[in-house]
Amino acid sequence: MIDPKARLDEVGERALLRYLRERIPGGPGVVIGVGDDTAVIESLGPFGLVTVDALVEGTHFRRDWAPPRLLGRKALSTGLSDIAAMGGTPRHATVSLSLPPETPFAFVEGLYDGLLERAAETSVNLVGGNVSAAGNTVVVDVTVLGQAERLLRRSGAERGDRILVTGTLGASAAGLLLLAQGVRVDEDGALSSTGLWTESSSGPLLRCLQAHLDPRPPIALGRALGETATAHAAIDVSDGLAGDLLHLCEESGLCAWLDAAALPVDPDAAVVARAGGRDATEMALGGGEDYQLLLAIAPSRVAEIRELALVWGVGLTEIGEFEAGEPAVSLRKDDGREPLRVAGYDHFRAGEPPSEAAPR
């Protein structure tokens, strides 16, 4: 047993690696897990999917805002979302951690609690990893490997395709706002501080924080879309609805409009936005990190995909349409259309403080 309060420079690299090796189980398709020169997996086919994402302290998260267990869950979920958006099944993941020597062991323990829990929920195997000492910034790099029968690309949207999105939008952005206002959850995802808010609003607060700190991309639906070929194109909503729709437009050579009244603005985000004098629709359009699926569907197959979403218990909303034209996104309201300017978050730009919003 390692003392949870011990710093990593007291625990030592060998003891840390031994601990991780003992915790990480094998699984289906894993020939050799942790402990040899490389991990060995059975062949992934017919298509192998590979995606890598990083959670960088000060850019994507703050240690005083995100309990390590939730951080571990999210580090895996961002890659799972990419695999879902490709129509694939996630299978394996590797984790590379950069950790300051003064990090308490409990942080690594909590991070792996979350990683292993999320991996078990989604039938993903952790097959290897790397631990490095780092100056003063925690970096969690996760590579997810998956497989697909058929690919769901960004470039397949066709003129006249309906635009559909899973779940609701804006709750993650609202959660970030709440963190900045001092609202906190504990390791188990329960509210530990309501900041400036009253206890009576705990339901919406909790759900927004969960959306931000522990997103649940619709993995099973993504896989089903790959198997049934019901969608022409897909992308996961990580930068924000408007920005990600623009990516689909650019890759497919089309423009698109969104119906402002149809957007599935998250009701809890709306509560938070209203109280803070913010526009919930703007949060839904540009907030980012929703980890929902944005889909291009032929009109004749909309009914079919609605069935599929019902089967998998995923909300699905029709929000617009692709048209011929230069890549651009416009918003349709009662009084006409307005072009949507897609700013997109830029991590490198000076003057923008590092925040947990930081969609990639």
Next chain:
Amino acid sequence: MIDPKARLDEVGERALLRYLRERIPGGPGVVIGVGDDTAVIESLGPFGLVTVDALVEGTHFRRDWAPPRLLGRKALSTGLSDIAAMGGTPRHATVSLSLPPETPFAFVEGLYDGLLERAAETSVNLVGGNVSAAGNTVVVDVTVLGQAERLLRRSGAERGDRILVTGTLGASAAGLLLLAQGVRVDEDGALSSTGLWTESSSGPLLRCLQAHLDPRPPIALGRALGETATAHAAIDVSDGLAGDLLHLCEESGLCAWLDAAALPVDPDAAVVARAGGRDATEMALGGGEDYQLLLAIAPSRVAEIRELALVWGVGLTEIGEFEAGEPAVSLRKDDGREPLRVAGYDHFRAGEPPSEAAPR
């Protein structure tokens, strides 16, 4: 064209991603490279190999010691070495970069020069990546995917197997010593400063720096070993000969002795060690980051493996033998045997300054 002197917060994330996307070519077995939700590769089989390694600033490298091009080459080579030690063929790699906003664009350019050059030399495709803004530490995380017909594990050594090692040992440790003494190479790998040394010693200096900054693991031999099944076990020498041999002992349930007189101490490292009052044999035993292959070979197959090494132009030296006994390594000299204490480098231990030696 982006100004090489521009800082990343002036260049912006989008321009940086566009630049990287344009630079990274496709390749055999790559269905979709950079630019969709995930990269897509053809099935790797029968065994898929996965390894992840990180180069962390201040722990594994210093920006004023390692030109970015060489850093890019090394970031890939460490993973290639793992694949070789598993008897596999490297196929694809993903790169996740964490970069401080004030990093000059030229650093990223140089890093990718090195990554792409090394990838082309070894027929590896860069299939994806991630770029994150980070506080003040550069982290280069590289995942390498490979394939193998047959696996060369750490656990297969048998009693009586001969211990062989490729190339020479100690040059990387000597190179690190030289960097600490102010010897420097430029982007092209030419000596730019000899520090306290005279120009006349430039040959040995250069070769030691190259060994440290631009290691060349015997990839083709590793692959051939996997194909021919001539070796019982293998590991790459990254922690240092003694430590990595102990890993083979532990995994195979054996002990081993090394013949001190037989060790292939690098002649250039010997020059550097002599001048610095250091023991070259100790550098060969414990220096680390040699990225050579350490092999367990049945006595009846030593001749065969020597042939194979000749074909691939790789030096190969017999240095000891595995015996029955508790996992341990001893050094045989004229006057008998002494047990080798394997300290092993621990990145997390307080008091040890971050250095470029830092073998993992």
